[in-house]
Amino acid sequence: MYRIFIVEDDDKIGAVLKSTMEKYEFEAKRADNFKELMLEFTAFEPHLVLLDINLPYYDGFYWCRQIRTRSNVPILFISAREGEMDQVMAIENGGDDYLPKPIHLDLLLAKVKGALRRAYGEYAAASASSAELELYGLRLNLSRNELDWRGQRTELTKNERLLAEAFLKRPDEIVAREQLLESLWDDVQFVDDNTLTVNVTRLRKKLEEVGVNKAIETVRGQGYRLNAEALREVRA
Structure with a gap:
């Protein structure tokens, strides 16, 4: 049974979310202590987090960053804020x-079901069939969500790992934005196109952390391309 951690301070909304998750046979828990949220997170060990932005003491962006220091568990933001920048910040955090x-x-x-499938279900099992992808010394560990380059290692979020996997499987090919969106989300019609841009930017930053610069190129009007030549140049 998957465990869903609900971080929502509105009692009415929180109750609806909890009852909905339980209706579909998830184990759901609402956060009680919004000042020491990580204690509850650690004790409950959820498979997925539903996270509001406007919370007592610290906002959802803060808690998302805290969770990411310990876990790659899927995090779905739920908020009354509808501004594009709020959505961008949610992904960036x-x-x-x-x-x-x-x-x-x-x-x-x-x-929720789609995120759980990708993280733990049949989609995750398919990705795990090959534990590692490698291109000119750049290694992606699929089971640990880690990138390694010349001994420099960085941890990826689930979406960053899925993007890296898509690029490494098709070096020097243009990967259409639509294909990348479908690899990250089931319901692409509800996903703002800017969300993909933010995720690609985050992956570029992770590559820079291990010493690989300008490897992912934007192909205007089409998508993105992993420039294998850039890796060869860095290796040389």
């Missing part, structure tokens, strides 16, 4: 998806 309030429960459930 480590979130996997963003749903505006009022919440459409059918869509929420679809996104």
Whole structure:
């Protein structure tokens, strides 16, 4: 049974979320201590987090960053904020998806199930069939969500790992934005195109952390391309 951690301070909304998750046989827990949230997170060990932005003491962006220091668990933001910048910040701070309030429960459930499949279910099992991808010394560990280059290692979020996997499997080929969106989210019609841009930017930063610069190129109007030549030049 998957465990869902609900971080929502509105009692009415929190109760609806909890009952909905339990209706579909998830084990759900609402956060009680919004000042020491990580204690509850660690004790519950959830498989997925539903996270509001406006919270007592610290906002959801802060708690998302804290969770990311310990876990790659899928994090779905749920918020009344509808601004594009709020959605961008949610992704930049480590979130996997963003749903505006009022919440459409059918869509929420679809996104929860999709995130769990990708993280733990058949999609994850398919990715794990090959534990590592390697291109000119750049290694992607699929089971640990880690990139390694010449002994320099960085940890990736789930979405960053999925993007890296897509690029490493097709070096020097243009990967269409639509294909990348489908590899990250089931319901692409509900995903803002800018969300993909933010995730690609984050992956570029992770590559820079290990010493690989300008490897992912933007192909205007089409998508992105992993420039294998850039890796060869760095290796040389």
